[in-house]
Amino acid sequence: MIYLSFQKCMEVKNNIKEKLKKPISPKDFLKKPLIFFVPALIVASFLAFIFITTQIAYLAFFHFPFFLYLLYYSFFSLYLQQIARKTGTKYTWFAWLPIARNYLMCKIAGRSGLLTLFFFIPIINLGVKIVVWRDIAITRGMSSFAATFIGILMLIPVVQLIPLVVMAKRP
Numbered sequence: 001m002i003y004l005s006f007q008k009c010m011e012v013k014n015n016i017k018e019k020l021k022k023p024i025s026p027k028d029f030l031k032k033p034l035i036f037f038v039p040a041l042i043v044a045s046f047l048a049f050i051f052i053t054t055q056i057a058y059l060a061f062f063h064f065p066f067f068l069y070l071l072y073y074s075f076f077s078l079y080l081q082q083i084a085r086k087t088g089t090k091y092t093w094f095a096w097l098p099i100a101r102n103y104l105m106c107k108i109a110g111r112s113g114l115l116t117l118f119f120f121i122p123i124i125n126l127g128v129k130i131v132v133w134r135d136i137a138i139t140r141g142m143s144s145f146a147a148t149f150i151g152i153l154m155l156i157p158v159v160q161l162i163p164l165v166v167m168a169k170r171p
Contacts, residue, residue: 075161077101082168084108087139109135129154133163140167 081095089108094100102119106112109132118128130151137147150163 072158072161076164079161079164079168080104083136083140083164086168086170105132105136108139109133110139111135126155137163137167140170142167142170 077095080101081092084092084095084104084107087108089104091100091104091107094104099116103113103116106115111132115128115132119125130148132151133154134147134151137150138144142150150167153163154160
C-alpha cells in the first residue's frame with residue numbers, strides 16, 4: 001500500500017515537471033489555475049504559520065509582564081470599586097483611573113481629598129498609604145490591630161491583593 005501511494009506521488013511529480021517544462025501561456029493559466037495557485041497557497045500558508053508563531057513567541061516573551069500588569073491593575077481596580085460601592089462612596093469608577101484612585105481611597109477612608117497630594121511626596125506617601133488603608137479596613141468593620149496590619153500589608157505589591165479581596169468580600 002505504501003509502495004502504491006509512493007508510485008502515485010512520483011507520477012504526480014513527473015506530471016507537474018512535464019507541465020512546467022512547457023512555456024506558460026495566458027491560455028494555460030486560465031485553463032488550469034490550480035496548478036499555479038496550490039503551490040503558492042502552500043508557500044503562503046507556511047510563511048503565515050512561521051509569522052504567527054514568531055509573533056506569539058514575541059508577545060509571550062516581551063509583553064507577558066505587561067499583560068500581567070494589566071491583569072493586576074484590573075484586579076485591584078475591580079475590588080477597590082467593590083469596596084467603594086459597599087461603603088457608599090460616590091464616583092466608584094475612579095478606581096480605574098491611576099491618580100483618581102488615590103482620591104477614592106481617601107474618600108472611602110473618610111479622609112479629606114487633599115490627602116491625595118501626599119501620595120506624591122516620596123517617603124511620606126508610605127505613611128499616608130498605611131493610614132488610609134488602615135482607615136479603609138476600619139470602615140469595612142475590622143479591628144484596630146487587624147486594620148493596622150492590613151495597612152502595612154498594602155505596601156507589599158502582590159500581597160496587597162489578599163487583604164483587598166478580604167475587605168471587598170466582607171458583608
